[in-house]
Amino acid sequence: MAEPIDFWFDFSSPYGYLMSERIDDLAARFGRKVRWHPILLGVIFKAHGGAPLTLQHPARAAYALRDFERSARFMGIPYRHPTRFPLPTQNAARAYYWLHGEDCALARRFAHAVYRALFVDDRDISAPNAVLEIAANLGVDRSNLETALQSLEMKNRLKEEVDSALRIGIFGSPHVIIDGEAFFGADRLPQIERWLQTGGF
């Protein structure tokens, strides 16, 4: 069986959210699994340049806001731009990695729930409490997760993932890597599909 696809994203990335709603199904059509890697764009931007799209020059920021919503409609995905944006996502990312160690299918449901909480229900997902509540709704033991969020192990795990991302040249969210080929942005989904169909073009 072919190697899994890698999906790198920040939980506060609108295009990461759009990708998250499509990448697993697309990969499955070609018999491929996807490894999800939440990372922290703030660290990435410090190393590789870049800034949140809505904090750029007003003309760029205005277009970005319009494009998030239009791209979501184009893809048939619900989207409401969050009141607080961008926001810190280290708690959500650490929770993801801890849950993944416990139950990888549950971690995937949690990741979808976090993204939808932010980009559909306009919830501030930055605080530990918000993350704990989202997880609890999926049946996760709240105090176990709370302990994990504070643990050095999960802090290190997230740091290692961000370091890996930096090492392989991830400079934004989302990146999808298929057999060493990098695709940046939800708008590369048609190219990803062709790549999976043909093994490269």
Add this chain to the structure above:
Amino acid sequence: MAEPIDFWFDFSSPYGYLMSERIDDLAARFGRKVRWHPILLGVIFKAHGGAPLTLQHPARAAYALRDFERSARFMGIPYRHPTRFPLPTQNAARAYYWLHGEDCALARRFAHAVYRALFVDDRDISAPNAVLEIAANLGVDRSNLETALQSLEMKNRLKEEVDSALRIGIFGSPHVIIDGEAFFGADRLPQIERWLQTGGF
């Protein structure tokens, strides 16, 4: 008949070139004409932030080079990344506007020839001589065009187009504007098609 679509681009923009190979045919399928507006990205970047993709951080630049070529293959358009890149395009742009005043169909053929000279034949299209030669191959009188390139009228015409672009918030190349709706990037062609089909989504 519906208003023409506006296509804003710099002659040194790879994604502008990709758009230039598709936008007229796409628009024609929906009974729409396209107005082409070559502009100068250097001026645009000064006003709205931004930098040539290949002059950004190495990880971004490396991805951009790969994406130019892969996107061209994906779209079935020949592409060879130019040896000199980016490069000044004011001569090509002024020539376009002068030719457009003489014969708009000829101006369109000239614009395609300039883009293909740069992105297929790896020619340096920055110098007046290169622009004159490309035009001469299309039957344009060389000395008339040479005079026009030096004229205050054509310098002002290009300046007015760049000023218009700044005024309406054009921050990169290509931008396509359909009835007030802005689409940035060759990768927005599927959204442009849907917009033309449906009148908005």
